[in-house]
């Protein structure tokens with residue numbers, strides 16, 4: 001998908017080594033001028049290194065970075081039309097909120113009236129107008145985060161880079177700020193590139209997500225594309241909960257000993273051979289009998305475990321081949337067909353929601369290199 005309005009950032013085959021470790025391994029991507037773009041991945045996958053190269057704090061070993069069509073690969077950080085908001089907000093403690101926001105403009109010699117106007121606009125945008133006279137120590141974590149954002153935005157960068165912008169906040173505030181960040185980004189209409197290891201955060205805020213695995217892009221797409229149509233095991237497992245049933249792919253089926261031939265949709269580039277069927281817990285229904293389900297889409301088993309968590313329950317169903325399926329049930333499903341541990345039940349799925357992915361099971365991702 002090409003974002004509307006052209007790309008503000010283009011990254012081509014970008015590579016960064018630390019000794020024998022390939023921290024960023026030939027990454028290519030484009031970010032639209034008004035896009036909210038997330039770099040998502042586990043610790044050590046290279047997302048901060050990639051962000052720092054875009055900002056200019058880290059030098060690329062190979063590849064190119066273009067911002068607004070200009071090659072900035074060798075340009076100093078302060079000469080790039082980007083701004084970066086760091087994990088630690090680094091506010092000046094002795095200055096008020098308004099002074100913190102004004103500082104960068106004053107340092108650049110912007111005239112007083114213009115500074116006041118732009119600071120006023122930014123404080124309004126970040127909902128800080130009433131707190132303009134306070135010092136950082138008199139603010140909550142979320143308010144401090146907004147000051148840091150106002151300070152980064154007041155210089156009107158075309159592109160703002162944010163490294164784990166919400167990691168210092170508690171869960172409630174983080175959820176609220178996810179929506180706020182998105183609103184502010186939309187209102188000012190510039191591109192945001194956000195580094196996060198929090199998949200829910202990436203799904204909620206982003207227009208598109210690049211999922212990184214050991215320095216490479218495992219998948220790039222909209223939240224719905226990456227979540228609903230993972231291309232590989234890494235993306236499938238990294239975002240949300242996923243059942244992976246192991247077997248051999250033959251055409252549009254996964255052949256599993258003891259379970260039969262299960263239908264699904266092959267991800268691009270997947271060949272016949274070792275593979276798995278990936279299906280989300282919320283895409284499986286539990287019934288007492290298979291009813292009129294299509295061949296291979298009703299898997300009988302026994303309820304092994306039930307975890308209740310308010311809005312629903314998570315059921316583990318032991319299948320005939322010994323594998324376990326995780327199934328998410330909502331309150332209405334539970335009322336319609338209550339189940340207890342030990343009950344026989346049938347897991348029914350729609351092949352449209354089952355993805356056939358290639359390769360064998362891998363151990364959990366570890367830092368790479370030699």
Ligand SMILES: Nc1ncnc2c1ncn2[C@@H]1O[C@H](COP(=O)(O)OP(=O)(O)OP(=O)(O)O)[C@@H](O)[C@H]1O
Nearest residue numbers: 018023041042043044045046047048049050197367
């Ligand atoms: N200056 C450095 N010298 C040597 N190795 C480094 C350096 N900076 C990063 N690395 C290594 O490069 C890899 C990628 O690091 P990076 O900080 O980009 O990962 P990350 O995905 O941002 O992780 P986290 O979420 O933990 O911050 C890691 O294995 C890290 O140890």
